[in-house]
Amino acid sequence: MKNRCFILLLMLCTSAAASAGPRIASWQTASGAKVLFVRASEIPMADIRVVFDAGSARDGAQWGLAGLTNAMLAEGANGLSGQTISERFDNIGARYGSGALRDMAWVNLRSITETASLAAALSTLAQVLQSPDFPVSALERERKRMLTGLKQREQDPGAKAEDAFYFNLYKDHPYGSPPQGSERTLLVLKREDVLAFYRRYYSARNAIIAIVGDLDQDRAAAIAEQLASKLPAGTKPPSLPPAPALNQTLEVKVPFESTQTHVWLGAPGMARGDPDTFPLYVGNHSLGGGGFVSRLYKTIRERRGLSYSVYSYFIPMRVTGPFIAALQTSNAQAGKALHLLVDTVQDYIETGPSAAELDASKKNIQGGFPLRIDSNSEIVEYLVIIGFYNLPLDYLETYVDRVKAVSLAAIRDAYQRRLHPANLVKIIVGPERAESASALPAAPPPPLRHLHGGGTP
Template sequence: MRIHIMIRHLNRSFVALAALAALLSPLASTSATAAGPDIKHWTAPNGARVYYVESHALPLVDIQVGFPAGSALDPEGSAGLAGLTRGMLDAGSEGLDEQQIAERIADTGARIGGSADSDQAGLSIRTLSSEAERNAAIDLAARLLAKPTFPADVLERERARAVAELRDALTRPDTLASRRFMAAVYGSHPYGRSTTVESLQSITRDQLVQFHRNYYTANTAVVAIVGDVTREQADDIARRLTADLPAGTAKPTLPTPQQPAATVERIAHPSAQAHILIGLPGMSRDDPDYFPLLVGNYVLGGGGFVSRLTKEVREKRGFAYSVYSYFMPLRVAGPFQIGLQTRGSQSEEALRVTRAVVDDFIAKGPTAAEIKAARDNIVNGFGLRLDSNRKILDHVAMIGFYQLPLDWLETYPKRVEAVTPEAVRDAFARRVHDANLVTVIAGGDGDSGGGSAPAAATPKKAGHGK
């Protein structure tokens, strides 16, 4: 479960500057992104790791504070704890209730929000860089991070909301497919857990307090800062944001996922469309095969209309409007997933063709022309992924959290350009085996083989990754 919570109480001056930023940031960052942003890194006295990019094009500063506090650390039987903990950081804090926090955010003209995923959770801040506004936003964010109160009444409200949303989601075949897919791919590994109604209902306030105390710690914090502040000001921001956090002890670790045995699982559902997912544990963020798998996947199913899967499954046979593949790199091997939707009556044939395309790709690899086209597209589009401070912040925070080299963004295009057809064929042959591919088919029981198909959708492009 991925929870995104963004509080937006903006005064007029901030709205105007945010609009100006949206208009000017691509222009302001063009020269910087050509060589990659200059990332400065240091460690604060309390152990927090700081990553900073200076940019004075606009009077704004974007900040992200991340912790290894994602859903993979949910205790057995308490799936959803990490998400509820993150989501309630702004529900109350040492003398401030929800309404007072919202009013203070509005007074500062800042945006304060955050998210939780499998690996990490944290807080994001966007504020004016002027001293008074910046200090007010940082002081409030530091208070939310270090001293949340997790009010019992708000917990009950948020739990009820999460249960209602989950029950609604469980009526849809795509949700059923994705949950069963992760469970089948990862087994007992933490990445395979899904939130249930029962797990949400079992979570107590004391568990939120303990989870926060265990994982929102100074020595595991990663503070990414991009914008209109000096190195000295960035250091002050990082220190203040983490000053009142518990020191922390050992950093949490995750086991390496085991490869599953190949299975085919079917989930009954009265939908006309069958949702098909195929995959296995793929790669980590620091995987030595990262770039061959990235470029190769663009050819296989990540390149939209130019990918092999789209050409064979959609264009030649009309089995699916959208078919895709992607790698999701995480702390340890995140999923490699192939997905499509097709009429239930043709799901077996669509699955057969999809598997044939994958088998042929693994056996023979891509052509030189396919690799050149993939490299050109990824490299030429890379600058658009760094054309604003917010996008740069996302990448800097990722580099910091996964402890990648500081020049990762600068060397990214060069490493893509260096990928050869032989490297792709070798990487896929070693990493993607028929004996480990899990297949889940959900729905399609409502299709009798006739009727018209739904309106066309644009194929999903999920082959890039960061």
């Protein structure tokens, strides 16, 4: 009996610790980079991610430049070839990666914390960050790869829906430009453009360094100094302009021969750190973020059989990111599915979730939260979000309590203030003969260069 009580107590304590979230330490390097660190001693590994305000929102008219610059960092550095850099990581079992989204670009490293192996991995990573060569031959290879990617997106109806959605929602705002570029812009980018972008945005004061692993804080501080010390000090880039307001409903059809029609519906949503974050997030779990138990799934898929897949989500960003509800359906049912999607979202905005829906959502989110922070790689991603968007350091510790505190009234209030059924972007990608072509009047499409040459990450 005593043993059973002890085991139960241990389980309860472990669950409470997991739901509380990890403790985060934060400081600045001597050169001005912001550091966030969590000690995780369960396995002898370290995950390190260095993030810059250098996403496609900084491309200007040179669409694709942020992605091209980021992809070329490890293609040659400090006289080392891209092949040599790759072999150096492989030979010690380290894993290097990089990427770019609209707000940010990053490099990441996963390595064992054994002294010699970690030192070798960090030495190579520091050269990639601080002394990239941007060889012309590698630029041409990466340009061809990106152009091939654009052609592949032309054959993907989901990608075409995404392209049209972001353009029509954001227009000339930096979020409206295609992160992977267009054929027109990629063909004219030069090494000098890449080098200028790197020098402007890959600087210490524009960097966030997130570290999670089997390290003490002194060792983490030394790693951060090693990675940031030889970066240009630089300055933070100017703030992005506010996202444009949406004051009308836009309906855009993108012709595409396929057996299914892809439908996207959305509007401006929220920025990171928005006071309405938790009411909108918890509410969306009931609306379309909770999978089989969400209202969209039960209404459109389960009861009416109109869609193979239906869901909704918010993408919080530096400035207002989008709210998106989307589905895929047979061409013959596209009009009915879109109308039901609009009606269900509108009804949810007006009435909010039921008490049972809210209770189920809270339990699901709370129960799943420990699984979202149960690995170094997942924690390091949260550190990036916290550091990049200036969220409080106790964000993870207070996460579950903030979910619990969301009320029915708070969800209804937030949705009614933030989403307006009369102001939506509707994108329909499918054949001209699909039901949506007769059920929905066409709106003037955006310029072809946006529908056929751009997109989102």
